[in-house]
Amino acid sequence: xxxxxxxxxxxxxxxxxxxxxxxxxxxxxxxxxxxxxxxxxxxxxxxxxxxxxxxxxxxxxxxxxxxxxxxxxxxxxxxxxxxxxxxxxxxxxxxxxxxxxxxxxxxxxxxxxxxxxxxxxxxxxxxxxxxxxxxxxxxxxxxxxxxxxxxxxxxxxxx
Amino acid sequence: xxxxxxxxxxxxxxxxxxxxxxxxxxxxxxxxxxxxxxxxxxxxxxxxxxxxxxxxxxxxxxxxxxxxxxxxxxxxxxxxxxxxxxxxxxxxxxxxxxxxxxxxxxxxxxxxxxxxxxxxxxxxxxxxxxxxxxxxxxxxxxxxxxxxxxxxxxxxxxxxxxxxxxxxxxxxxxxxxxxxxxxxxxxxxxxxxxxxxxxxxxxxxxxxxxxxxxxxxxxxxxxxxxxxxxxxxxxxxxxxxxxxxxxxxxxxxxxxxxxxxxxxxxxxxxxxxxxxxxxxxxxxxxxxxxxxxxxxxxxxxxxxxxxxxxxxxxxxxxxxxxxxxxxxxxxxxxxxxxxxxxxxxxxxxxxxxxxxx
Numbered sequence: 001x002x003x004x005x006x007x008x009x010x011x012x013x014x015x016x017x018x019x020x021x022x023x024x025x026x027x028x029x030x031x032x033x034x035x036x037x038x039x040x041x042x043x044x045x046x047x048x049x050x051x052x053x054x055x056x057x058x059x060x061x062x063x064x065x066x067x068x069x070x071x072x073x074x075x076x077x078x079x080x081x082x083x084x085x086x087x088x089x090x091x092x093x094x095x096x097x098x099x100x101x102x103x104x105x106x107x108x109x110x111x112x113x114x115x116x117x118x119x120x121x122x123x124x125x126x127x128x129x130x131x132x133x134x135x136x137x138x139x140x141x142x143x144x145x146x147x148x149x150x151x152x153x154x155x156x157x158x159x
Numbered sequence: 160x161x162x163x164x165x166x167x168x169x170x171x172x173x174x175x176x177x178x179x180x181x182x183x184x185x186x187x188x189x190x191x192x193x194x195x196x197x198x199x200x201x202x203x204x205x206x207x208x209x210x211x212x213x214x215x216x217x218x219x220x221x222x223x224x225x226x227x228x229x230x231x232x233x234x235x236x237x238x239x240x241x242x243x244x245x246x247x248x249x250x251x252x253x254x255x256x257x258x259x260x261x262x263x264x265x266x267x268x269x270x271x272x273x274x275x276x277x278x279x280x281x282x283x284x285x286x287x288x289x290x291x292x293x294x295x296x297x298x299x300x301x302x303x304x305x306x307x308x309x310x311x312x313x314x315x316x317x318x319x320x321x322x323x324x325x326x327x328x329x330x331x332x333x334x335x336x337x338x339x340x341x342x343x344x345x346x347x348x349x350x351x352x353x354x355x356x357x358x359x360x361x362x363x364x365x366x367x368x369x370x371x372x373x374x375x376x377x378x379x380x381x382x383x384x385x386x387x388x389x390x391x392x393x394x395x396x397x398x399x400x401x402x403x404x405x406x407x408x409x410x411x412x413x414x415x416x417x418x419x420x421x422x423x424x425x426x427x428x429x430x431x432x433x434x435x436x437x438x439x440x441x442x443x444x445x446x447x448x449x450x451x452x453x454x455x456x457x458x459x460x461x462x463x464x465x466x467x468x469x470x471x472x473x474x475x476x477x478x479x480x481x482x483x484x485x486x487x488x489x490x491x492x493x494x495x496x497x498x499x500x501x502x503x504x505x506x507x508x509x510x511x512x513x514x515x516x
Contacts, residue, residue: 033409040241044216047239051220 055079058158062095065152073109076156082106083144083156088127089114095156096130097142107141116141182370183394189376190389196266197374199259201401202408206256207362209412210294213249214351221301223347225340228303229426236423247416253295255412257442260291268479268499271492272375278480280368283361285477290358295440297350303343308427310439311338311346317450320462337429378485438513445506448513476502 015023057079068074068087075098076083084098086109096116098106105120109127116125123135130141147155171177188197220239222231235242264284267273273281300311315338319329334341380388391397439447446469453461453468475482475498483495 040244041216043240044242044245045219047242048220050238050240051234 052080060156062154062156065148065154068093068154071111071114073111075106075108078144078156084109084116085146085154085156086116086127092128093146093148093154094128094130095144095146096125097144099142100137101132101139101141102135102137180394183398184392186370186373186393187390188374188393188397189380190391191376191380193266193270193377196262196270197397198401198404199263199266200369202404203256203259203263204362204366205405205408206252206259206412207358209252210249210256211355213245213252214355216245217249218351223301223343225303225343228301228343229423232302232304232423236420243420244416247420248412250421251412251416251419253298254441255408255415257291257295260288261442264288265499265503267375269496270375270377271483271495273480274375274483274485275480277368277372277375280365280372281480282477283365283368286361287358287365290354290361292442294350294354294358295442297346297354299440300338300343300346301350302423303427304424305427305431305434306424306437308338308429309433309437311342313439314443317446317462317466320460321466322463339429441510441514444513445509448509448516451513451516472502 060076060078060083062076062083062085063074068085070087070091071089073084073086076085078097082098083095084107085093085095087093096107098108100107100118100120100123102118102121102123105118107116107118107123107125109115110117113124114127115133116127116130117123118125118135118137121136123137124133125131125137125141126133130143132138132140145157147157149155188194217235220231220235220242222228232246235246237243239245267281267284296311296314300307315329315333318325318332321328332342332345334345376388438444446465449468450462450465453465455461456464459467479495483492486492
């Protein structure tokens with residue numbers, strides 16, 4: 001095959017223009033075939049997101065105040081993302097997107113440390129602000145707004 | 160062959176790839192009036208490769224559950240970009256592959272390509288044909304539409320009426336008391352893992368034997384004086400012809416798949432009656448039509464008679480290398496040729512009858 005290719009290219013250098021034209025034409029056609037196969041292939045594989053119904057979630061109810069004594073936390077679902085609602089030791093409520101800013105693991109509340117902790121690589125975050133305090137996490141956790149209704153229901157909304 | 164350019168020489172030193180082309184150059188392809196038929200083996204192989212690629216692509220979105228199968232197929236053909244094309248190519252190529260395999264088989268039969276030393280090439284080819292049929296039967300259920308459901312019910316029913324092992328095999332395939340979730344999962348596992356693995360092994364053996372013995376030519380070719388027998392090297396001459404034929408196949412396949420996209424029926428519902436005019440895929444039509452026309456023969460029910468006829472016929476067909484050996488005077492065995500013609504006419508006739516009746 002390489003020998004044949006050598007000979008063809010040697011001939012091509014001194015070949016008449018018509019022959020060279022047809023050789024280029026062949027290359028274009030072959031490239032065209034690859035194009036019309038690879039392009040649909042890419043679009044096919046990239047269609048995944050179209051199959052997932054994404055309803056924009058703006059607010060969710062996460063239980064009631066009386067279910068959450070101080071220094072406890074509750075995991076919840078906010079659209080497609082995991083969330084963590086924390087009632088700190090001082091009684092204040094805080095909600096965060098529980099996706100670690102390091103490599104997307106889901107974080108948890110450690111009541112013994114009163115910190116948010118990621119088990120994957122040991123990052124710690126502040127309970128009140130979500131600020132990254134130690135470990136490899138580069139940014140604070142994304143924080144959400146918490147509201148409590150008169151009946152004591154806890155709502156989490158996008159800040 | 161020595162490569163002079165850098166990368167070629169580097170690879171040559173490490174993987175000795177020129178041995179591959181040397182192997183191909185040693186093989187000569189006979190040239191005669193029936194050379195055309197040699198291409199159908201290559202076409203079958205090519206369509207198998209298409210099935211491999213499009214099958215993997217479908218696997219990306221398909222969901223093998225009773226609740227999810229039909230809707231995932233609908234998603235593939237309506238929401239996934241070019242999904243309709245991928246599925247259509249997979250179904251069209253499947254049908255064309257069965258056709259190419261059948262043409263390949265009959266051409267090998269009539270050229271008497273099964274004679275010594277190619278008996279195992281023929282037998283491995285018969286195994287490949289069986290696997291292709293199994294691919295067709297198992298793949299047909301996966302969209303979980305009305306026709307698929309009843310085709311599987313009927314197919315397993317026929318299997319069940321085979322004495323001794325039929326019932327065991329049918330219930331193993333069905334998985335549960337009814338065609339349902341368990342059946343779908345089994346057929347899925349068969350279609351995408353078990354059959355491809357066995358098929359590739361059998362195909363490797365088949366191709367190895369063809370490389371070993373070269374292409375068989377019809378007896379008339381060997382009756383010519385040696386000096387008059389024309390051959391061309393497999394590589395590059397025949398190989399380039401093969402590529403050209405594959406290109407024609409690709410174009411034909413794209414044309415069919417794009418202009419006649421394969422439809423999917425309504426979701427299977429075990430509580431609904433079978434629709435009128437229901438029939439199997441064309442490659443299962445001949446035995447289906449035979450079962451319809453055969454009367455009860457004495458103690459044999461028509462089903463048993465049909466099954467007996469097809470199994471005995473299939474067995475004789477598979478064993479042709481052993482009952483149509485080359486005779487001392489070199490004359491062709493007419494009996495095998497006439498039997499082959501009879502089988503061909505019967506299969507085509509029954510298939511046509513099945514469609515018009």
